[in-house]
Amino acid sequence: MYTREDFQREYGLTPDDVVETLKACHLSPKKRNYSEPERERFAQARKMFDEGVANSYDDLDEYFKGQDLKTPETATITPELAEHLRLLEEEAIETGFKMGLQHGEIMGKVIPQVAIMRLKEMIATGELRQNFEQLWREASAGLGNDESLPELLQTRWRDYQLSKSPPLTSLPESSMESSDNDF
Numbered sequence: 001m002y003t004r005e006d007f008q009r010e011y012g013l014t015p016d017d018v019v020e021t022l023k024a025c026h027l028s029p030k031k032r033n034y035s036e037p038e039r040e041r042f043a044q045a046r047k048m049f050d051e052g053v054a055n056s057y058d059d060l061d062e063y064f065k066g067q068d069l070k071t072p073e074t075a076t077i078t079p080e081l082a083e084h085l086r087l088l089e090e091e092a093i094e095t096g097f098k099m100g101l102q103h104g105e106i107m108g109k110v111i112p113q114v115a116i117m118r119l120k121e122m123i124a125t126g127e128l129r130q131n132f133e134q135l136w137r138e139a140s141a142g143l144g145n146d147e148s149l150p151e152l153l154q155t156r157w158r159d160y161q162l163s164k165s166p167p168l169t170s171l172p173e174s175s176m177e178s179s180d181n182d183f
Contacts, residue, residue, distance in 0.1 A: 001033035011046050021045050024060035026067075 007018045019029040025045040027038055034042070045064070048054040054063065077085075122128035 001035070002039045003033060004029070007034075007039075007042055013046075020057050021060070024057040025064045026061075 004015065004018050004022070007013065007021075008015060011018075013021070021042060022029040025041050027034065027041060041064070045054070045060050048060060048063065054060045119128070122131070
């Protein structure tokens with residue numbers, strides 16, 4: 001692919017000369033990229049100027065009027081071709097969608113098993129605890145809390161146990177109540 005800037009550099013032209021040459025050889029100056037056949041047409045136009053065959057852009061325009069350049073961008077699309085392209089596009093979309101579903105189903109079966117295996121490995125090696133402690137330190141540093149995770153967990157667990165569990169030296173109240181069924 002070639003750009004207007006490529007033509008400008010290759011032939012030592014100003015941007016205006018490139019645009020005028022493109023127009024004169026019936027190429028759109030609004031395109032970003034030009035194909036090899038379009039580049040060859042541009043080169044032919046510049047050669048005509050250099051050899052004195054053409055003295056103006058009007059001369060080039062007259063020369064290229066009868067010549068059609070068939071490129072994929074300017075080719076005529078018949079209704080039959082358009083319908084065929086539309087059907088191909090639908091087929092490609094459907095095929096892609098089906099492949100995506102199939103891969104999704106496969107991954108849905110594999111990923112949970114792989115994740116569980118990795119989690120078991122992380123627990124066994126202590127990597128999970130290390131990662132969690134590292135995350136905790138980073139998070140607590142951002143909050144200005146420098147309490148360590150193990151200390152915090154032990155404190156919270158002890159507080160939870162004390163508030164939820166009766167003292168070990170006393171019996172639950174229900175066992176101290178008398179009932180009519182006693183002796």
